[in-house]
Amino acid sequence: MREWTLSGRIVLSSLAYVLSFIMYINTSVFSYGDLKTSLITVNIITFIMIGIGYAICKSGLTPIFFACMFFCVPSVMAYSKLGSELFDINIANKFDALVTAVLFLTIIAMLLLAGELKKLERDYLSMVSDGADEEYVKLVTNNSLKVYLAFLVGIYSVALGAVVIGCILLNIKGTFLIAVITAILGMALFSGCAFYIYKKWLE
Amino acid sequence: MPGYIFKLGAIFLGLILAAFLLANNILIAVSIIPLCLMAAGYFVEVPKEIRVKKTISKNRARVGELLSISLDVSVESGIGPVIICDVINGSFELVEGSNFHVVWKGFSPKTFKINYKVRCNASGTYSLEETKWRTKHPVCNYSENGVCHNNISVQIVPRLLELHKIRGLAAKSRVPMPQGALSTLGMTTHEFKEVRLYYPGDPFKSINWKVTSRNLFRGKVYPVVNEFEREGKKSVYIFLDTSPTMNFGTKSRNVIEYSIEAVNAFADYYLAQNCIVSLISFGSKKIVVPAGSGKMQYHRILRELMRIRDNTDDRKTVKKKVTSLAEIIYSNREHFVGVRPLFIVITRFCGSNSEALKKAVEDMSKYTVRNGNLPSIMMVNIIGYEMRIKKDIEKQAANLIESFMNIMSKELRNRCIWIDWNPARESLTSALLKQVVTAR
Numbered sequence: 259m260r261e262w263t264l265s266g267r268i269v270l271s272s273l274a275y276v277l278s279f280i281m282y283i284n285t286s287v288f289s290y291g292d293l294k295t296s297l298i299t300v301n302i303i304t305f306i307m308i309g310i311g312y313a314i315c316k317s318g319l320t321p322i323f324f325a326c327m328f329f330c331v332p333s334v335m336a337y338s339k340l341g342s343e344l345f346d347i348n349i350a351n352k353f354d355a356l357v358t359a360v361l362f363l364t365i366i367a368m369l370l371l372a373g374e375l376k377k378l379e380r381d382y383l384s385m386v387s388d389g390a391d392e393e394y395v396k397l398v399t400n401n402s403l404k405v406y407l408a409f410l411v412g413i414y415s416v417a418l419g420a421v422v423i424g425c426i427l428l429n430i431k432g433t434f435l436i437a438v439i440t441a442i443l444g445m446a447l448f449s450g451c452a453f454y455i456y457k458k459w460l461e
Numbered sequence: 462m463p464g465y466i467f468k469l470g471a472i473f474l475g476l477i478l479a480a481f482l483l484a485n486n487i488l489i490a491v492s493i494i495p496l497c498l499m500a501a502g503y504f505v506e507v508p509k510e511i512r513v514k515k516t517i518s519k520n521r522a523r524v525g526e527l528l529s530i531s532l533d534v535s536v537e538s539g540i541g542p543v544i545i546c547d548v549i550n551g552s553f554e555l556v557e558g559s560n561f562h563v564v565w566k567g568f569s570p571k572t573f574k575i576n577y578k579v580r581c582n583a584s585g586t587y588s589l590e591e592t593k594w595r596t597k598h599p600v601c602n603y604s605e606n607g608v609c610h611n612n613i614s615v616q617i618v619p620r621l622l623e624l625h626k627i628r629g630l631a632a633k634s635r636v637p638m639p640q641g642a643l644s645t646l647g648m649t650t651h652e653f654k655e656v657r658l659y660y661p662g663d664p665f666k667s668i669n670w671k672v673t674s675r676n677l678f679r680g681k682v683y684p685v686v687n688e689f690e691r692e693g694k695k696s697v698y699i700f701l702d703t704s705p706t707m708n709f710g711t712k713s714r715n716v717i718e719y720s721i722e723a724v725n726a727f728a729d730y731y732l733a734q735n736c737i738v739s740l741i742s743f744g745s746k747k748i749v750v751p752a753g754s755g756k757m758q759y760h761r762i763l764r765e766l767m768r769i770r771d772n773t774d775d776r777k778t779v780k781k782k783v784t785s786l787a788e789i790i791y792s793n794r795e796h797f798v799g800v801r802p803l804f805i806v807i808t809r810f811c812g813s814n815s816e817a818l819k820k821a822v823e824d825m826s827k828y829t830v831r832n833g834n835l836p837s838i839m840m841v842n843i844i845g846y847e848m849r850i851k852k853d854i855e856k857q858a859a860n861l862i863e864s865f866m867n868i869m870s871k872e873l874r875n876r877c878i879w880i881d882w883n884p885a886r887e888s889l890t891s892a893l894l895k896q897v898v899t900a901r
Contacts, residue, residue, distance in 0.1 A: 339484030359487045366491065377602065385544070389555075390563040398542040401565045405540070405599040413497040417490045424486030444489070445481045449474065452496055456470045459503040 259396065263379040270372040271322045274365045275329075281361055282329035285336060286350040304328075319376060323369050330365060333358050359421040367414050374406050465603045466502070469495045502601040508566040510537035513545070513592040513609035521616045524584055524718070527556060528615065532575040532592065536566045541599040545575060548591040551712050552583035552617075552770070566596075582713040584619040584721055585770040619718075619766055622726035622889045649689045654755045659684040688755070696752060696802035697731045697738045698793075699724055703769060704744030704783055706809050710848035719843050719884045720807045721766050726889055727805055728762045739796075740765060743789045752796070786821035790828075797828035803837040804829060810842045810870050822876050838877035841892075842870070847885035 282288055283297075290296035304325050311321025336351035337358060351358060378399050385395045473495035480488030511534065518529035536543055547560040558577030581587070590610050597604040656669055667686040676685060701724050707717040724740065731738050732754060740762050742748040748765045750758070786806065790797075804825045810818065822838055829837045844866075846859035873879070882892040 334485065334487050335483070337485060337487055340482065355487065359490060362487055363490065366494065370494075381542075381597075385561075385563050388546075389559045389561040390544075391559065394563045394565075398563050398565045401567075402542060402597075402599055409497075409501060409600045413494055416497065417493045420490040420493055421486065424489060427486075441481050441484070445477060448477050448489075448492065448496065452470055452473050452477075452499060455496075455499045455503045456466055459466050459499065 259379065259382050259399065263375045263382075267319070267372045267375050270368045270375070271319060274326050274368040274372070275322060277361055277365050277368075278326040278329035281333040281353070281358065281365075284352040285332040286348075287332040317376075319369070319373055326365055326369065330362055334362055356421065356425050359425075360418065363414060363417050363421070367410055371407075371410060374403070378402055465601065466499065469499050469502070473499065498601060502598060502603070505598070505600060506539040507541050507598045507603075507605050508536045508539035508543045508596040509605075510539075511535070511543065511594050511596070511607065511609065512537075513594070513611065515547070515589065515592060515611040515613055517589065517613055517615060519615070520613075521618065522581065523618055524581060524620045524722070526581070528553075528579050528581065530560070530577055530579065530589070533572070534562075534575065535570065535572040536564075537570050539596065540566060540568060542566070542597045543571075544595040544597075546593045546595075547575070547577075547589075548593055549579060549589065550587045552585070552587070553579040553581050554713055556580050581615075581617040583715075583718050583770055584617050585767050586614055586616050589613045589615055616767065618763055619721045619725040621729055622722050652689060654688045655757055656685050657688055659686050694735065694737045694754060696800045697727075697736045698752075698797070698802050698804050699727055699738065699740045700786060700789065700804065700806045700808075701740065701742045701748070701769075702744050702786075702806070702808035702814075703742045703746035703748070704814065706811055706813060707744070707843075709809060709845040714848045714885070716809050716843045716845040716848070717770065719845075719882075720809075720841075721769060723807050723841055723843070723882070723889055724766060725763065727807075728759055732756075732759050738762065741789055741793065742769070743784050743786045745783050747784070785817045787817060787824055790821055790824045794828065801829055801837075803839070805839045805841065807841045807843070809845060810840075810866060810873075812869065815869055815873070819873055819876075822873060826876070835876070835878055839880060840873070840877045841880045841882055844881055844883040845885075847883060 279301075282300075288296070288300075308318070308321040308325055311324065312318050315321065332349050333351045333353065335347055336349040337355045338347065353361070382395055382399050385398075386392055473492055476488055476492035476495065479485070480492055514533040516531045516533075519526075522528055530547065530549075532545070532547055534543075534545055543564050543566050545562045545564075549555075549560055556578045558575070560575075560577050560579075562573075562575045564571065564573055590613055592609045592611065593606065594609065595604050595606050656672055659668060663686050667688075668684045669687045673684045676683075701720060703717070707720060709716045710718075728738050728740065735754065737752045737754045738758060739752040740748065740750040746769060748769065750762050750765050753761065786808075806818070806821070808814065808818065818840070822840070825838050826836045844863055846862050847856065850856050850859050867881075870879070880892055881895075882889060887895075
């Protein structure tokens, strides 16, 4: 059990790291004189930071998550409409918005799955050490993983759909007022949903 | 759970605020993830409506006996893993199966059975009513806990260590076992002892006609007679040490449990010899069984012995007063005058109680007769050092401490009948027999 969950976690977090790094090097933030030296330098610095994070958190996933987010932020910020106006952010991204969104969502899904694998492994070890039958624990772990994967596929599809709609909507020409009203309505709708679930769940 | 919901809500709010502030549609799409997690957490229920029906093979068993426990568990709604843990006292040892079980609850209701066997290593009354459960959400990182109650308790009575009579041994025992009890020859008193079956020679006036007629309906044709206490019985006072020094050993093998078994054995033996037996404890737990004889007295003593390891009342008191044996002797002195009883002290000799025991033996000597050179005081010292050893080097250390204790108790050994009992090595009969051999 531990063998394949550990391998799975390593593969998923490594892939997430590679994808986020690819996103990072395709932005204007990554300026370099010599590509090879820059790649080595950035990676060494990141690995040192991950090592420090591992020593603090006693977990490799958290620092890798932050490293991935650090690499993803420039490419995601490149498609902020108000970024340049409000915060004077001017980043160029070689990938288009849809590819960036797909990559970003894939990275998040991979990290979520790696986190779930870690949680399942911890639960597995704790249940087996408590005296539960190993066969039953394996069944529970496999079923939990299947349900989580189904959920992840679901939210990945929903988020992807939202991105596609978002990209289509971006091409529609409208006035500033319509944009503001749409933004306020969208925010109210999302926050309302979240608040409703939050209150109901707490009950 | 509220912490988890709050965390998800905060992440969502942070993302959505950032997304709208920066007008970033990628961030809006990402904010759907915590929102979906919240929705899944709310709409997908963790397994609920858990019912547990527990059955036990026996409600009363002896120490060391096996008990079969069976649980019928049903889960009606929800989806996810279910963890069932049947709570058992630390004095029980799991022999077969497991009291901890994990199952996956799918969409349909689930019922399953859990069977396991336990062995109890300590006497007392134990409640087995609690069965704890925990259910986990299949997607979100939170769980729910609960407890199912079944009104089940089990009484574990101490083992009866039978004291065998050794025949054909040409030795004069220093252990004052009453061989020819005067009780059967004494005059009957008005103190009711018990009812028993009629034996030829019993006076007809002693027949209990009410009980006899009641027994006839049950198919028992023999008459039943009333038996009354007789005068001139030999009195035996058993003093049991309940101080913290007795809590030595492991959960399964400890001094207090062996001391309970020793009291049980002595009470059974002396009551069978028609003696009047009384049990008084000293130390942290106060237990007094007034003098009496017959089977009823044995059951009274047994009931009190089972209370010794029940610490539910003690938790309420902040500080317990520890009474010494000398104090107990002094407070009960009026019962000893003229009776000349046999005193049996069951304790664990160590440096902390040596002086108190010396003082108590001095006091007891005033009230009892001399059996040869020694007064009728039997001190049973339970040596428990070997109960905790795991390595050979620890065994050497245990032997060393034992030798040191022998030197420390030398003075006391010359003042009473001293029995060293090492339950890890020998039975109580062997320990008593060793004393006989020493006397030769």
